[in-house]
Amino acid sequence: MTALTRLGDRAGRATSPGQARPHGGPRARESRWALLFLAPTIVGLAVLSAGPILAAFGISLTKWDLMTPPQVVGLDNYARLLSDDRFLKALRNTAFYTVVSVPVGLTFALGLGVALNQQIRGIAWIRTAYFLPLVTSATAIALVWLWIYSPTGLLNNLLATFGISPQRWISDPTLAMPSIIAMSIWQGLPANVIIFLAGLQAIPVEYYDAASVDGAGRRSRFRHVTLPLLTPSTFFTGILALIGSFQVFDQVYVMANPGKPSEATITLVYFIYENGFRNFKMGYASAASWLMFLIVAVFTILYFRTQDRWVHYQ
Amino acid sequence: MTKTSGGTTTQWGFYTETSDMENYWSSLVWQAGGDILSPDKKTVVIDSDQAAAGIQFLQDLIYKDKVMPQPVAGGTGDAFENGQAAMEANGSWLVPTHQAAGIDFGVAPLPKGPAGQATSVNPSGVVVDKGTKSPDAAWEFLKCYSGPEMQAQIATLKASIPANKAVLAEKYATSFDGGKTFADALAYAHLKPSFKGFNEFSGTLQDELDTKVFNDKQLSAKAALAEVTPKLQQLLGQ
Numbered sequence: 100m101t102a103l104t105r106l107g108d109r110a111g112r113a114t115s116p117g118q119a120r121p122h123g124g125p126r127a128r129e130s131r132w133a134l135l136f137l138a139p140t141i142v143g144l145a146v147l148s149a150g151p152i153l154a155a156f157g158i159s160l161t162k163w164d165l166m167t168p169p170q171v172v173g174l175d176n177y178a179r180l181l182s183d184d185r186f187l188k189a190l191r192n193t194a195f196y197t198v199v200s201v202p203v204g205l206t207f208a209l210g211l212g213v214a215l216n217q218q219i220r221g222i223a224w225i226r227t228a229y230f231l232p233l234v235t236s237a238t239a240i241a242l243v244w245l246w247i248y249s250p251t252g253l254l255n256n257l258l259a260t261f262g263i264s265p266q267r268w269i270s271d272p273t274l275a276m277p278s279i280i281a282m283s284i285w286q287g288l289p290a291n292v293i294i295f296l297a298g299l300q301a302i303p304v305e306y307y308d309a310a311s312v313d314g315a316g317r318r319s320r321f322r323h324v325t326l327p328l329l330t331p332s333t334f335f336t337g338i339l340a341l342i343g344s345f346q347v348f349d350q351v352y353v354m355a356n357p358g359k360p361s362e363a364t365i366t367l368v369y370f371i372y373e374n375g376f377r378n379f380k381m382g383y384a385s386a387a388s389w390l391m392f393l394i395v396a397v398f399t400i401l402y403f404r405t406q407d408r409w410v411h412y413q
Numbered sequence: 414m415t416k417t418s419g420g421t422t423t424q425w426g427f428y429t430e431t432s433d434m435e436n437y438w439s440s441l442v443w444q445a446g447g448d449i450l451s452p453d454k455k456t457v458v459i460d461s462d463q464a465a466a467g468i469q470f471l472q473d474l475i476y477k478d479k480v481m482p483q484p485v486a487g488g489t490g491d492a493f494e495n496g497q498a499a500m501e502a503n504g505s506w507l508v509p510t511h512q513a514a515g516i517d518f519g520v521a522p523l524p525k526g527p528a529g530q531a532t533s534v535n536p537s538g539v540v541v542d543k544g545t546k547s548p549d550a551a552w553e554f555l556k557c558y559s560g561p562e563m564q565a566q567i568a569t570l571k572a573s574i575p576a577n578k579a580v581l582a583e584k585y586a587t588s589f590d591g592g593k594t595f596a597d598a599l600a601y602a603h604l605k606p607s608f609k610g611f612n613e614f615s616g617t618l619q620d621e622l623d624t625k626v627f628n629d630k631q632l633s634a635k636a637a638l639a640e641v642t643p644k645l646q647q648l649l650g651q
Contacts, residue, residue, distance in 0.1 A: 164609075250485055270485045270628045354486075361486065361624045378613040 152392070159385035169382065176386035186387060188362050189370040196280060196366065197344040204284040204291065205336055209329070211288060212295030213321075233289035241353035244282045245269070248354075269354055272363035279350050279364060286350075287343075291336045298332030299325070301413075330410040338402055345395050348372070367391050414499035415480045426480040428491070428498035431471065431627040432619065435533040435605050437502040441467035443533075443603050444526025450606055450649075457649060459618070460635075460642040467526065468626065468634035476630045484627050504533075505595045509571045512589070520591025522598060534602035537573060574599070614648050617641065 159176055163169035180186050215226050232240060247253045248268035255265040268278040302325065310320045348368040365373075367387070375384030414426035430436040434449070442449065447464025450457060458464065474481050482492055493501035494514050501507075502523065511518055523532050539558055541551040557563055564577035568585040574595055575581050586593040608614075621641035625631040632640070 250483075250489070267485060267628075272624065272629075275486070361620055363624075373616070377616070378610070380613075 155385040156389055158382055159389050161382045163381040164379040165381060166379070172382065176383050177390065180383070180386055180390060185362070185365065186370055189365045189367050192276060192363070192365060193345060193347065193367045195276060196283075196347055197341065199277075200280050200283055200287070200344050201337070201340045203280075204287050205333065205340060207284060208288050208291035208336065209295050209333075212292045212299055213325075215292065216296060216299045229292060230289040232286045233293075237286070237349040238353055240282070240286055241350050245354050248278055272361065275361070275363045279354060282354075283344075283347065283350055287340065291340065294332050294336050295329065298329045302328045327411050328413065331412055334406060334410045338399065341398060341402065342395055345391065345398075422479070422482075425482050425492055425498040427474060427500045427502070428481050428493045429471075429502040431475075431484045432623060434615065434619070435535050436504060438468055438471050438622075439603070439605065440502075440523055440532045441470055441526065443467070443531035444523070444528060445470070446526075446528030454606075454608065455649070457642050457645045459645070460638040462635070463528070465633075465635040465638050468622070468638070470526075472626050472630065472634055475627065484623070486623070486628060505574055506572045508589065508591065512571075518591075520594045522594055530601045532598050532602045533605050534574075534599060535605040535607075536576075610648060610651065614645060617644055617648060 158169065160171055160173055161169035162172050162176070211229065215222065215229065249255075250265055250267055254268065259265065266274060268274050306324045306328065307320055310324050315323065346368050347366050351364055351366050351369050352372075354364075368391075371384045371387045371391070374380045374387065414424070415422060416424040431438065434442075439449065442459070442464045445463045445467035447458070447461045447467055449459045449464070475483055481498070482489055491501070491503075491507075492498035493503075494507075494511060494516065496516075508520075522530065525531075539555060541548070541555065545551055559576060561577055561580055564575040564580040565584050567573055568575045568580055568588060571585075571589060571592075575585050581596050581599075586596040618641055621637050625637045625640075626634055631637075
């Protein structure tokens with residue numbers, strides 16, 4: 100218990116039970132200060148997040164092309180979305196993207212985190228090198244990878260030395276999404292590596308020592324000490340990666356046929372952008388964004404529910 | 414003009430952008446006697462035999478005659494400007510960029526098709542909002558903008574063809590080698606279609622053509638157009 104809490108407790112017990120606690124006691128004052136400091140964030144969330152989210156629901160019940168006044172159409176947009184081929188394709192592509200990029204990305208991040216956790220010389224430089232994607236703009240990354248994946252680009256030239264014929268990484272419908280996923284995994288590594296590194300370094304050495312004394316080898320120590328104690332980090336990176344991957348947009352926008360991703364690469368957020376800002380169907384786009392919100396919300400709630408079963412907090 | 418060396422092409426005879434109708438393929442459709450929409454703009458007619466023949470010609474240039482590079486999503490960069498293609502079919506707006514790149518080029522009219530000459534023209538216009546609070550000021554601006562002085566200034570940029578006929582004949586046609594060819598082409602140019610909902614319409618059409626006809630040889634032009642026309646007709650009806 101901190102000194103502050105003990106103070107508050109004593110103040111609470113200053114009056115005998117049965118008497119009302121005085122207003123403006125230290126506890127109440129603490130709450131007011133807390134509220135004051137939280138106010139900017141609360142106002143920001145209300146105005147910049149909650150407000151637009153509710154407004155989007157309102158718009159989703161209308162047909163609005165930004166130029167003429169909106170007409171109310173009720174749940175018509177939602178009904179049409181569920182039978183829209185392109186929307187279903189976007190949903191499928193986004194799901195595929197999530198199912199592949201999240202587990203693979205986190206596995207690589209964990210492996211990299213363990214590798215970077217060593218106390219070898221020059222580790223600071225090596226870590227810096229791996230953190231570069233974090234400080235580079237997503238658009239710049241996509242442009243460079245566009246060149247790497249180009250039919251006459253780096254990847255095909257490299258494969259040519261092994262006698263592999265040039266592939267059309269972005270145009271070929273079966274290769275396009277995996278290519279974008281590979282790039283995104285590379286891009287998302289540093290953010291997750293940092294969290295895993297912090298998690299790894301927070302594991303008390305005593306646990307490893309105790310395990311070694313009991314005769315546990317490297318693999319066993321990893322499985323029975325490292326992994327369980329890393330579950331909070333895994334949980335955290337997992338939820339962020341899950342929510343983030345549903346929102347994939349930058350990569351698709353830059354890499355796919357400019358302005359017109361094909362059926363193989365269109366994602367949910369791109370679908371929303373395309374319908375809202377290129378086809379001028381604001382109501383339709385808002386309905387799609389609300390459906391996406393509901394899907395992400397459901398997955399997030401389910402994910403949090405599983406917390407008790409596999410996350411061990413120290 | 415296409416040169417190969419050891420199985421790979423070192424120089425292409427021809428290059429064009431396939432990812433939008435106005436660069437070349439709509440001209441091919443009109444030259445073949447077809448069209449994208451019926452004259453009353455209510456029916457999609459791009460699946461006609463003539464229109465399909467026009468687009469098939471372009472697919473053949475890529476895959477049968479192999480005189481132009483295979484297009485990719487995201488574009489390959491202008492092969493003509495990179496010195497990798499000997500000829501290019503594209504818009505007059507590229508003249509200033511090609512000149513700035515120092516390319517030694519001339520301009521010729523598009524070859525004519527079975528139904529004669531055709532090319533695409535797309536106005537980049539100025540629009541006045543119906544509900545504007547200052548219609549008179551807007552009108553004054555429009556008058557000035559379409560007047561000889563402003564149009565002459567626009568002509569010097571060479572990126573757009575001036576709308577003012579006098580300026581077109583005197584300033585634009587004579588300002589660079591090829592200006593007159595573009596100016597004369599207006600006589601047989603078709604307007605690029607434009608209507609509310611065009612973005613979605615052309616997006617759907619172009620997506621079909623890109624994935625199945627140009628970037629990849631999955632279907633013949635006729636088959637692809639037959640596949641996409643019902644969807645387009647539905648969009649048109651909305």
